[in-house]
Amino acid sequence: GPLDDDDLLREILLRLPPQPSSLPRTSLVCKRWRGLVSEPGFYHRFRFHRRHNPPPILGCLVDLYNQGKRYISFMSTLDPPNRIPAEWFSLHFNHGDPLRLLGCCHGLVLLFSKTRFEVLVWDPVTGDRHRLAIPPGFYAEGTAITGAMQHGEAFACVYSSETGLWGNFISALLPSDVPTTTCDIQILASDVGDSLYWLVNKVFLDNSSSILELDLNGQSINVIPVPMEEKAALTNCHMCVMRAKGGGLGFLYLSYFSAQFWKRKTDCNGVASWQLGRAIELDKLLSLKIERKGRPYIIGFASQNNVVFLWTRVGIFMLQLDSLQFKKIFEIGILNWPPCYYPYESVYDAGTGGGQDGAELLQDAED
Numbered sequence: 530g531p532l533d534d535d536d537l538l539r540e541i542l543l544r545l546p547p548q549p550s551s552l553p554r555t556s557l558v559c560k561r562w563r564g565l566v567s568e569p570g571f572y573h574r575f576r577f578h579r580r581h582n583p584p585p586i587l588g589c590l591v592d593l594y595n596q597g598k599r600y601i602s603f604m605s606t607l608d609p610p611n612r613i614p615a616e617w618f619s620l621h622f623n624h625g626d627p628l629r630l631l632g633c634c635h636g637l638v639l640l641f642s643k644t645r646f647e648v649l650v651w652d653p654v655t656g657d658r659h660r661l662a663i664p665p666g667f668y669a670e671g672t673a674i675t676g677a678m679q680h681g682e683a684f685a686c687v688y689s690s691e692t693g694l695w696g697n698f699i700s701a702l703l704p705s706d707v708p709t710t711t712c713d714i715q716i717l718a719s720d721v722g723d724s725l726y727w728l729v730n731k732v733f734l735d736n737s738s739s740i741l742e743l744d745l746n747g748q749s750i751n752v753i754p755v756p757m758e759e760k761a762a763l764t765n766c767h768m769c770v771m772r773a774k775g776g777g778l779g780f781l782y783l784s785y786f787s788a789q790f791w792k793r794k795t796d797c798n799g800v801a802s803w804q805l806g807r808a809i810e811l812d813k814l815l816s817l818k819i820e821r822k823g824r825p826y827i828i829g830f831a832s833q834n835n836v837v838f839l840w841t842r843v844g845i846f847m848l849q850l851d852s853l854q855f856k857k858i859f860e861i862g863i864l865n866w867p868p869c870y871y872p873y874e875s876v877y878d879a880g881t882g883g884g885q886d887g888a889e890l891l892q893d894a895e896d
Contacts, residue, residue, distance in 0.1 A: 539565055543578045547585055550610045552878040579782040581830050583833040586847070587613060587877055589870040590638060592630050601630055601640075603653070603873070606847065606858045613877070617654040635834065636875035661688060664695045683750050685743050696780035699743070707727070726770040726778075740770060740780075756791045756803035759783055772835050774806070774851055781837065783848065785824045786812040793843045811839070815846055815855060829870035838870050845870075 532538055542565060545551040552575070556563035558885040565571065588605040603618035616646045618626075618636075628640040628649060640649040650659045664686050684700035740753040755768065773779030778793040778802065790807040811825060828845070829838035845859040 535565065538562075539571070542566060542571075543575055545575075547579050547605065547642075547876045548584075548611045549613060549736075549877045550588070575878065579876055583835075584636065584874045586831050586834055586836060587873050587875055588618070589631060589829055590618070590633060590839065590874045591870055599627070604859070604870075606856075606872075620653075622653065630871060631874045633871045636872070637873075643669075653873065654875055664721050683741060684751060687745065689770045697748075699748055699750055700781065701752075722740050724778075728768055730768060738768065742892070753778075753793070753801075755782075756780055756805070757789075764830070769830050769837055771830065771837070771850055772832070781827070783811075783825060783827060786810055796804075809853065811848075814848075815839075817839070829872050830871035831874055833874045834872075836872065838872060 531540075537595075539787060541823060545555060551568045552572070558568050568707070586606055588603055588607065591604060592600050592672075593600060593602045596701040601620040603615050605613040605615065607613065607708070608721070610837065620640075628642055631639040631641055633639070636652060636654060638651040638653060640651065641647075642649060645660070647660050647662045650661065657847070684698055686698050688694070689696065699852060723745045725743040725847070729739050729741055732750055738744055738755045742751040742753055744751065749796075768781045769781040771779045771781050773792040774790070780791040780793070782789045788811050790809075790810050791803045792806055794799055794804050795801045815825075825839045825846075827837055828840045830836070831838075831847075835850045835852060837848050838849055844857050846855050846857050848855045
């Protein structure tokens with residue numbers, strides 16, 4: 530039959546769902562199947578085959594403190610048998626060199642060491658770590674490393690993993706009314722090329738906000754206004770730069786339980802402006818009661834899946850912004866302020882990482 534042909538069987542196995550338990554379960558079928566999925570290069574082909582599709586959200590990374598020491602903990606969002614033990618992707622480091630978690634993108638985690646003045650690129654799946662020294666001239670007192678703004682100027686420098694070199698400095702003068710403090714970086718692959726976006730705001734002054742765009746193709750920095758004119762509660766916990774439905778730049782704004790979806794459009798004269806699209810009531814979607822449970826906050830965004838993480842007093846939810854499908858992933862008690870979650874998206878075979886094999890993962894998930 531067709532399954533007697535190893536070449537054909539390999540092609541079938543390459544099309545298994547990209548869940549952590551897929552290949553370990555397959556390897557348990559028989560010795561021959563285990564041999565095929567264990568071949569050198571098979572796992573890389575397995576990941577490469579899904580390069581055009583969003584990888585699954587395996588969980589999220591959170592900065593935590595325990596007994597005076599800081600560490601980065603992993604929290605799996607998957608159901609058994611795909612749930613990944615926290616210790617597999619958690620990162621402990623020298624207390625004298627506390628690393629700041631900057632974000633996750635394309636299966637990599639970016640951290641900053643203020644002591645060494647370098648960034649650490651970490652692949653939790655393979656365990657690979659690469660240290661990159663910050664280029665000279667980039668740092669000044671008060672500069673944010675996620676993007677840099679000081680004295681009315683924004684500047685950036687792009688590192689190429691292909692060449693192993695930093696590029697030229699990119700800078701732009703900012704209008705005087707642009708905020709001067711940065712929030713967490715968000716990444717969006719638009720239809721016209723890759724761009725990086727920062728939400729920036731002056732929380733303690735007048736709550737004014739803007740979007741800072743780094744156009745990697747055009748090698749330019751641009752300032753984009755947020756679509757709302759009201760100043761109340763404009764913080765990064767109420768806003769999110771996202772991919773608009775159908776492509777292009779989008780924006781999500783939460784006003785208590787009302788979620789507004791905006792899209793950036795350009796007219797025939799080349800003038801760009803925001804247009805309001807959908808507006809939904811999250812309390813009805815998530816079956817929450819406003820009067821008893823308080824307002825939700827945006828605490829994370831998975832750019833490749835266009836999924837936002839929402840903190841509420843009854844738990845943390847994942848909301849897919851295109852389909853509006855939601856899932857409650859964590860139970861949580863009442864917090865004074867929600868922490869920042871960094872969703873981690875990657876294809877992961879539990880049999881190749883974490884120091885355990887697939888059979889142990891399946892056993893752990895079922896306990």
